[in-house]
Amino acid sequence: xSEVFASIAxxxxxxxxxxxxxxxxxxxxxxxALGTSTSLLIIRKxxxxxxxxxxxxxxxxxxxxxxxxVNPLLKNVxxxxxxxxxxxxxxxxxxxxxxxxxTNSCFSKHRQKIxxxxxxxxxxxxxxxxxxxxxxxxxNFASFLGFGLGTGLGFAxxxxxxxxxxxxxxxxxxxxxxxxxxxxxxxxxxxxxxxYGLIGHEISF
Amino acid sequence: xxxxxxxxxxxxxxxxGFFLNxxxxxxxxxxxxxxxxxxxxxxxxxxxxxxxxxxxxxxFVSSFIPKKFPYTIRAILHTVLAAIVFIPVSILLxxxxxxxxxxxxxxxxxxxxxxxxxxxxxSRFFKKTRGKMAVDLISHVLGFMLVACLVGALRExxxxxxxxxxxxxxxxxxxxxxxxxxxxxxxxxxxxxLQKFRRYLNQEPKREPEASNE
Numbered sequence: 001x002s003e004v005f006a007s008i009a010x011x012x013x014x015x016x017x018x019x020x021x022x023x024x025x026x027x028x029x030x031x032x033a034l035g036t037s038t039s040l041l042i043i044r045k046x047x048x049x050x051x052x053x054x055x056x057x058x059x060x061x062x063x064x065x066x067x068x069x070v071n072p073l074l075k076n077v078x079x080x081x082x083x084x085x086x087x088x089x090x091x092x093x094x095x096x097x098x099x100x101x102x103t104n105s106c107f108s109k110h111r112q113k114i115x116x117x118x119x120x121x122x123x124x125x126x127x128x129x130x131x132x133x134x135x136x137x138x139x140n141f142a143s144f145l146g147f148g149l150g151t152g153l154g155f156a157x158x159x160x161x162x163x164x165x166x167x168x169x170x171x172x173x174x175x176x177x178x179x180x181x182x183x184x185x186x187x188x189x190x191x192x193x194x195x196y197g198l199i200g201h202e203i204s205f
Numbered sequence: 206x207x208x209x210x211x212x213x214x215x216x217x218x219x220x221x222g223f224f225l226n227x228x229x230x231x232x233x234x235x236x237x238x239x240x241x242x243x244x245x246x247x248x249x250x251x252x253x254x255x256x257x258x259x260x261x262x263x264x265f266v267s268s269f270i271p272k273k274f275p276y277t278i279r280a281i282l283h284t285v286l287a288a289i290v291f292i293p294v295s296i297l298l299x300x301x302x303x304x305x306x307x308x309x310x311x312x313x314x315x316x317x318x319x320x321x322x323x324x325x326x327x328s329r330f331f332k333k334t335r336g337k338m339a340v341d342l343i344s345h346v347l348g349f350m351l352v353a354c355l356v357g358a359l360r361e362x363x364x365x366x367x368x369x370x371x372x373x374x375x376x377x378x379x380x381x382x383x384x385x386x387x388x389x390x391x392x393x394x395x396x397x398x399l400q401k402f403r404r405y406l407n408q409e410p411k412r413e414p415e416a417s418n419e
Contacts, residue, residue: 033237033385037320040233082295085314086288093281100277119276123284123323125237125315132311176404181233182397189389196386 014142015149022150026133028126029158030188030195035126039159040184043166047117049159055114056121057152059095060130064148066091067131068141088131089123096122126155161191210406219337222344225403229352230396234320239353240388242312246369249357251298251305252312253350258294259316260346263287264326268335276327283326287317321345356391 028034042052067088074080074087096118103114121127130151134144162184168174169183178186210217217225228234235256243249267283274282295313299306306313321330325345330338362368364382366375381387 031385033240033389034315036236036240037233079292079296081299081314082292085291085317086285089284089288089317093285096281097277119280120324123280123318125318128318129237129311129315132314136311177397177401178393179400181231182393182400185233185236185389185393185396189386189393192386192389196384 011142014140015146018139018143018146019150019153022130022147023154023157024195025199027154027158027195028129028151029155029162030192031199032129033188033192034129035124035155036188038120038124038126039155039162040181041120042117042159043163047120049156049163051114052117052121053152053156053159055099055117056124056126056155057149059092059099059118059121060127060152061145061148062095062098063088063092063127063131064134064144066094067135068144071135074135084132084135085128088128088135092122092127092131126151158191162188207406207408207410211410219340220344222341223348223351225399225406227348227352227399228321228345229349229392230399231403233396234325235316235349236392238309238312238316239356240392241385242309243353243357243360244364244383244388245305245308245361245367246354246357247302247305248309249353251302252309252316253353255291255294255298255313256316256319256349256353257346259287259290260319260321261342262290263322264330264342265339267322267326268331268338272331279327280323283322284318287319287322291317352392352395356388356395359391360387 022028026032029036029039042049070087070091074084077083099118099122100115103111103118107114130148134147137143139147165187166184169187170180172179174180174183222228225231229236229239238252238256239249243252263283263286267279267286270279270282272279291314295306298313321342330342333341358368360382362373362375363379364387365380366373366378382391
């Protein structure tokens with residue numbers, strides 16, 4: 001009984017720890033710039049942030065499960081580095097189709113609202129990036145899942161921080177040359193600097 | 206310059222992906238490899254070569270996929286095709302730039318889901334005739350190369366005091382420029398310079414005050 005409890009606690013511990021690492025210490029946008037353009041796009045288009053983040057998190061987490069299962073197959077393959085993206089893209093494609101089917105059958109009333117966000121989330125750098133990082137780090141299943149969850153939540157956190165400043169950085173009070181995208185990049189750079197201060201060293205990529 | 210630009214605006218707009226409508230500085234697309242991994246000239250050149258080959262071949266070949274296929278299938282085919290093109294490209298680059306391939310980590314494989322392939326192919330490139338699309342595509346990929354190499358050179362020289370790995374004998378460097386946050390800030394200033402230049406080109410030229418007849 002105690003062994004079962006210990007293994008559940010170990011699983012939960014790894015899951016939560018890696019979710020927090022992916023969310024705060026290795027934030028997909030603020031430490032690796034992955035998904036930055038998507039983040040700015042969803043702010044500009046006014047997509048609901050919570051719904052988009054849920055979709056991205058679901059796709060990342062489900063893809064992580066599939067990649068965790070197929071990743072051992074790559075160990076004995078020649079040129080595994082070159083073949084990995086193809087295999088991972090195929091796994092994401094399966095999840096993409098599954099999510100579209102679920103959306104069409106279970107959320108048919110809201111499908112017009114959800115579908116553009118599914119299209120935007122699936123082949124996003126943040127999703128493929130999370131899978132590549134997880135596979136290179138030799139994580140266990142709980143860590144892999146946690147990292148997938150944390151990537152989606154970290155994307156939501158960073159997008160929320162960017163959305164707060166969006167209107168101000170696009171306002172007339174900003175000099176014309178810096179107004180909009182240039183000011184936004186500098187703002188992300190300053191946020192990224194603060195995250196770097198939290199980590200205190202360069203992260204591997 | 207402004208007069209020349211305004212006179213030939215229509216012709217020049219065919220190539221605007223290279224500079225005025227730059228993928229990175231104006232549209233904010235494919236910025237992750239430049240910000241994180243493009244901190245030396247060698248990395249920037251290697252990423253640029255990979256980006257040029259993967260994006261051009263993928264978008265050009267994808268333009269033959271029939272429009273009657275559902276969007277989902279087309280999107281999957283674009284990305285799978287990019288991942289297939291990545292295989293020989295990465296093997297080739299590993300032979301020529303083994304160290305740079307290692308140093309750029311996940312950012313080389315990530316080029317298979319770059320925004321020009323995933324979103325801009327459908328929303329921009331495929332709306333043109335194949336000839337115009339090829340010119341536009343070449344302008345965009347070369348525009349990426351320009352910014353990647355400029356940022357890579359700046360960061361390597363000022364941050365590391367080297368160029369292409371060779372020491373320049375500088376007494377002072379700013380190592381913080383090698384980090385991602387500096388990449389964001391440098392790109393922000395370059396984007397501002399481009400925005401200023403674009404405004405200048407599009408402004409009405411100032412007229413000389415006419416001499417009085419009285």
